[in-house]
Amino acid sequence: MVAIMGAFSDPQANLLTGCSNVKVDNVPEFTKDLNATLLDLEAQLNSTKYFATADQARGSSPVFAMVQCRKYLSTADCVSCFAIAAKQIRSCPANVSGGRVIYDGCLLRYESSSFYDQNQDAHxxxxxxxxxxxxxxxxxxxxxxxxxIASPKIPGFFATSKKEVVGENSVVYGVAQCVETISKAGCQDCLTVAYGDLQTCFSKADADGRSINVGCFFRYSDTPFFADNQTTDLKPFLRNGSKSQKKVLIAGLVGGIGLLLLGTVIQFLWFKLHTKPKAVPRGVARSSELQLQGIEICNKKFQGYTAPEYVIYGQLSEKVDIYSYGVVVLEIISGQKCSEASEDPDSDYLLKRAWKLYEGDMHLELVDGSLNPDEYDTETMKKIIEIALMCTQSTVSLRPTMSEVVFLLRSVGSSAPKRPLISPAFIESNQRFRADTPTGSPVSNAAVSISQLSAR
Structure with missing residues (x-):
């Protein structure tokens, strides 16, 4: 997302500083503890961290400290910025309980009480x-x-971007960053205040500006202060309602089952009642006719939602709806349409990809990247994916009923025993159909190729 590499070999140490007015009682002990926390912070930065906290909280004069570098700095520039800040922060009187130095390249702060969850202060x-x-x-x-909008949604609360000025040969560069110990909501609040602070710069038509706040940093300039290859792709985090809609849909899987299925059921019934069999050449088996009709309906109308037994044999039952429901759930979680495929012949459709990830116990790689991992329980997400795959099993009798689906979804998070899964039937882009074959159902190889896939 963001390449962490030094673009300019510049610690960006433009001074903005402040000291507390509160005095400490035991100055020697406080000074000793402050020195210890600063050494701890330096050691963490040298291990390639860009954010670190340290404290000496057991004595009568506790010290809490934090450092944060902008992630476009190199490790060497980050450590250099910290060293300059540490020297500057010692200019605060020895008997005061706190100090902060905010540079374009880094933030350093210490206090006599914990402030890690604080997202607002003088700004x-x-x-x-x-x-x-x-x-x-x-x-x-x-x-x-x-x-x-985007920065609070990005892990680490850090983003850089640039925008060309329309009609001019110029570019504006920007960065937003929140301290990593506050919440997403805290980051949103801080950046909202910071944006308000910058309104002053907008009104005066300033070419650059920054908001000074201990909880976040907001800056723009017409002069580049990070490299072009260090910009963040903001698009996944700016999709209108993408995350909130997904959260609502995933959270409403139990209560909204009927609504999700209604359109599919109506379409199936309509086609079953109104689609007339197409004329086929003499000598072609009835099974082949059903296969050809099923293929056309699946490819042109349902785009991957149709259960294989209906596509191949024309068999319509409530388990066809269960299959469709499982596909819809996978779409919601992945943000990928079931019929999407790239031009790469080796790429997988959604259902096949989901099964492969399940077999490798890598369920979470299916989850849409625009969803913040902090906003959902990983085990719950894995179980919902497994329930969706259960609905798409190639053996029709093994698919749950809708009442069982409701029970399973309501039981997510419990210690209910897991059912072993059979692989789904894959309907691939080259129209090779893979499914279990119902006993006694003739199949013509002229239309489709059918094989049973092994499950884990």
Whole structure:
């Protein structure tokens, strides 16, 4: 997502500092504990971390400290920025209980009480020279708005981006970052305040500006301060309602089963009652006729939602709806249409991909990347994927009934025993159909190829 590499070999140590007005009682002990926490922070940064906390909380003069570097700095520049900040922060009187130094490249803060979950404090906007055009201002607002929305959704709460100014040969660069110990909601709140601070810079048409806040950092400039290959792809985090809709759909799998199935049931019944058999050449078996009709309906109408027994044999039952439901659940979780396939002949359709990941115990790789892993329980997600695959098993009798699906979904998170799964039937792009063959059902190889896949 973001390449962590030093673009300019610059610690970006432009000074913004402050000291607490609260005094400490035991200055020697507090100073000793402060020195220990700073050494701890430096050691963590040297191990390629970009965010670290350290504390000495057992004595009568506790110290809590935090450091954060912008992730486009190299490790060497991050450590260098910290070293400059550590030297600067010692300019605070020895008897005060806190201090903070905020640079363009890093943040360093210490206090006598824990502040790790704090997302707001004294804040203000720091603006540059008023030389920006209206087009540049518009690009700044658009860029920072995107960063404000996307950054809290990204693990690590960090994003960089740039935007070309329409009608001008110029670019605006921006970064948004929150401290990693606050919540997503805390990050959103902090960046909202920071965006408000920068309104001052917008109104004065400044070419660069930054919001100073201990919980987050927001900056823009017409001068690049990170490399082009260090920008974050914001698009997955800006899709209108993608995450909230997925959360609602996943959370409503139990209560919304009837609604999800209604359209599928109506379509199946309509085609069953109104689709007339097509004329076929003499000598072609009835089974082949059913296969050809099924293939056409599946490919043109249902795009992968149709159960294989209906496609191949024309058999319609409630288990056909169960199959369709399982496919819909996999679509919701993955953000991928069941009929999507790339031009790569080796690529897999959704159902086949889901089964392969299940066999490798890599369920979570199926989950849409725009969903924040902090916002769902991984074991619950894995069980929902398994229930969806249970609905798509090639052996029709092994698929659960809808009442069983409801029970299984309501039991997610419990210690209920897992059912062994049989592989789904895969309907592939080259129209090779793979499913279990019902006993006594003739199949013509002229239309399809059928084989039983082994399950794990």
């Amino acid at each position: 203000y906007g720091d603006c540059g020279n008023p030389t920006a055009s209206p087009a540049y201002q518009a690009s700044v607002k658009s860029l920072l708005s995107d960063l404000q």
